[in-house]
Amino acid sequence: MRAYVLGDIHGQIDQLRRAHALIAADRARTGEDAPIIHLGDLTDRGPASRDVIDYLLAGPVAGGRWITIRGNHDFMFRLFLDDPTVQDPGLNPAYTWLHDRLGGRDTLRSYGVDVAEDRPVADLxxxxxGRVPLPHRVFLDNLPLLHRTESAVFVHAGIRPGVPLIAQEPTDLMWIRQGWLDDRSDHGPLVVHGHTALDAPVHYGNRVNLDAGAGYGRPxxxxxxxxxxxxxxTEEGRDPLLPDTAPAI
Structure with missing residues (x-):
């Protein structure tokens, strides 16, 4: 089964449109429809989180369906909207979603919120x-944590090795790094994920990391x-991503 897949978007609407144009070109060349799977982290760091959610809410006008996985940044945004005092259990307690490293203020700014540093969190x-539309909240509420096909599992961060998919913890699916990134065991299906930013996508044999750092200005x-x-x-067509024999990171 074919699937088109995108890593972390992080509010980069122009990059999202460019990626979808490359997918449309591949569809035109092959004449075959397939779903587009977005691996989460739609929001934060980039300038246009609201536009990204609007774009994904609009859905496909042609081709296969769109599937959007929940990322940890999407969860933190949604959690803030319900209760800004609640901490995501996967987040280092030294930080909050509004910390500059996380990019929550960038997301609020995209909705027109005044995010001046001296404003109390309660005011934000x-x-x-009043500024985040209800359809955006409902969309974020209903994002799945993973998508499974016969040959692959699509998830934001990864999986806990040795744990059946049905028993995976949501926090692991959205946050895991330790015990996952250095694991070379065969998980059965290929695990396709994002979350840990690299300079370019890498195929490790048992997993593929597609987070190429759009949240940090990379394509x-x-x-x-x-x-x-x-x-x-690419603009020139398909470029094979072959398994890398280098140590996992």
């Missing part, structure tokens, strides 16, 4: 109540997954 939250790189085979999409 109160203004956000959003779309991929095609067919079985366990992976290609990156």
């Amino acid at each position: 939250w109160a203004e956000a109540q 959003l790189v779309p991929a095609v997954v067919e079985g366990r085979d992976v290609w990156l999409l």
